[in-house]
Amino acid sequence: MATPLGVQLYTVRDALAADRDGVLARLAGIGYTAVEPFNPTDDPAGFRRVADDLGLAVSGTHAIQLLDGETAPVFEAVATLGTDLAILPAGIPQEDFAGRDGIARAADLLNGLAEDAAKHGLRIGYHNHWWEIEPVFDGRHAIELLAELLAPEVELEIDTYWAAVGGADVPALLGRLGNRVTALHVKDGPAVKDEPHVAVGAGVMPVPEVLAAAPGAQRIVELDSCATDLFDALAASRAYLAGLGEA
Template sequence: MSTPLAVQLYSARDRLADDRAGVLRRLAEIGYAAVEPFAPTDDPAGFRRIADDLGLAVCATHATGLMRGEDAAEIFDAVHTLGTELVIVPGGIPREEFATADGLARIADRLNGIADQARARGLRFGYHNHDHELEYIVDGRHALDVLADLLAPEIFLEIDTYWAAVGGADVPDLLRRHGDRVRLLHVKDGPVVRGEPNVAVGEGEIPVEDYLAAAPDAWRVVEFDTCATDVLDALEASYRYLATLDRSGEGA
């Protein structure tokens, strides 16, 4: 694995609101060397100063605001300030739009338009799934597969492996199908039940090694949607587990 392990900062969103510098320092002390913000316009210059001081790279950033009518130019400026070229939409689309071919065509039109705007600003644009893109079947295929065919080829995918499993996908097969288009993986673990909290990676029902082996070149980003224990402790346990896999050559 050539890229360092990263954390989607949404995992620690409540702690970040109280002590951003302290949370980032703890992640760096654990051993993480990259982070993925979720609110790029929230003081990007200040965030970048702290991250640089701690040696934390920004692997990508989520930007739901691109689907919610927020100022795209402001978002793209913030992405540049954060020091990444990868901007990702992780939501903001009504679930029911994924249920039909017409809905998927409308989604693709919107995403392709945003990709054009991002490209004009020197950025690369990606899409992040949840469970419904795999749960809905359109013309005999997962909605995510149909959508991917409608997206401009330069739009990359960030596959949330846990949500894909919750949605009913054969996750290794999904990852192999999309190959190099999968630039990043959200790595998480748990009981594979919607609404139940995540657990530290390696402590749940997810066959983590199989998922990583199916997308060996994708950037690994640990995330917790919810966590029943202290999330920073769980992120530390996740790091130790994934670092052990890398040292042993598994999942690589």
């Protein structure tokens, strides 16, 4: 079992903007014990104080801000949050994954960020959407070609739902990527682009098989959108995962 069970805070982005401390307290009250922020430079010291007081670990943070210019302030904020993992969640042109040259450029970018991160004692990860999955080269998804070009220290956070939307057999893909995968976004829904997500366990995703394929990876619940109350869906997701022995 990978612990602690986390929440990607993009799920509750609107509520978070209105009342950060209250949202974190509510997530802790549901029973989550980790969070994954998406804006590390937004008051990292204050965020850390609240998370520590609530017993919430910061398992990692998305850091699209790494592409905005100078990386050092972003890495400093990541460290202040209390994690050593900065994850690039997007920012590489979608069309780059349609060809080998573009995939090589993506790998060069991530490898360079990993070198910079190491100077700060940090790690770099990459989070997929569907566009790294849909292109297939000789039976392999684009993300698999990317993985072959990445430096050993670059990690993958596989969004299992978007991998399914992109056409992957997700457990099989995770098996092929192996130990490169250190975190999973666990989400559920109809596996159709632009349709709202649902609580984990209430959609079409083969969640037990997906989790079994990456037993050591951090589990992070996320709902990009939801037709029901987000906090109810997060509570139902945690209850379902607890029933699988994942919380």
